[in-house]
Amino acid sequence: MSIGAEVAAHLPFLRRYARALTGSQSTGDAFVQATLEAALADEELAGSLRGGRVPLYAAFSRVWSSAYLEVADAQASGSVHEIAAQGQLRRITPLNRQALLLTTVEDFSAADAATIMGMEPAEIETLVREAVAEIDRESTTSVLIIEDEALISMQLEDLVRALGHEICGTAATRTQVQDVIAGQTPGLVLADIQLADGSSGLDAVDDILAQGSVPVIFITAYPERLLTGDRPEPTYLITKPFQEDAVRAAISQALFFGSTRPL
Template sequence: MNAIDQTELLRALPYARRYARALTGARDSGDALVAAALSAPLPEVPARLALYAAVARAVPAVPSDTGLDTMQRNLLLLTALEDLTLGDAAIILDIDRAVAEREVEAGRNALRATAATEILVIEDEPVIALDLKRLVETCGHRVVGIASSEAAAVRLAAEKRPGLILADINLGRGGDGSHAVARIQEVMSVPVIFVTAYPERLLTAEGVEPAFVISKPFEPLALAIATFQAVHGARVLPAA
């Protein structure tokens, strides 16, 4: 490991874990990817960028029949989900800025052409729930239900059998979104994206953690790429 400040590395770790999980499509393989990245030499760039770069190098390229290749996934996740500049993303992936611009545009076009899925929204704030509905429908998906409580979420999931769940954590008097998701996943296998203002609180290495986390407030593109990865993302392990 290089001379990057260890405190800065620890501060960047939750974000690298979120990126790795979204990149691989699963919690365990994402965490294994971060472990592999930490065991390799890190580039001489700021700690957060160095961790992202090591993660990107550690994941093997996976052929995709969805039209969105590994480079494009990396760029979209870094710029939309991780909220980095395109210039920083180019540094992380060790490519020219012009190449990054071209590939990010190709990735956006590929996202628009991907197959739609049916989505259950778990959110107790009506305005936020309607905003989520509007955004996912803009991405071409269909919202089959909006649940404001644990009980409603479990009931709607059983009725509608969604292909994806978007869930807030705090449902106020309606309970806990993570508890609702746990109950749903006891009876069906469905990818879940958690939407929260405090993503680092879900990536503490304590208890059961989600594979996909989006920060509030978020851009439509962040939701689009997270949705794509949750539904179509290749489940891969780090290269040996």
């Protein structure tokens, strides 16, 4: 397999990680593009991309660590969400969030995450513990769960409540979502894309966003339907079956960036 084909196979998931890390599709894609451009300009770096996801994410991590401020400045225009995300990026380089996202959402081992971030596995484990502690300290919000599988919905409810958040409603269809949001706007949405009556979680989320800007995390067994590049992709995308820590990490990132923009 050529380097190009090998990179292409992993690119949708690197873009997902970049979006989750930066809180913005355009900013995340700018980092991914900068990584690919750096590889084209450096034969040694290009050669290192052979061998799967770890070398590709490691190359991205080096670009992120060394140049994220420049990329954010270059993307200084955009939506309110993107500008808010860039403001956060100018203030911090969230190593603990990187470690948590890599080991949960992207499902790397601590050893692989250590290789990606240029650290020791023990340091990654410490960063993950710090990230979890940070999540526990975050302010609470109201959460709408859109999920047609009862057991998964209950699991998400328990997880959300364990993090200190409130459940403002659960829904298994688009119509039920409309009933919930008729009287309130959630502070966060966890949504499947395929609902009980054949309706679309994407359409249900569009109904919510028509009322105001709300962070959304998609949790689906069909991530390929959302990682096509043909339409704006969700910033936070969890694949079923999911790790609870992956959902915690996504909630942390969504609220971290969501708290910087008005609803």
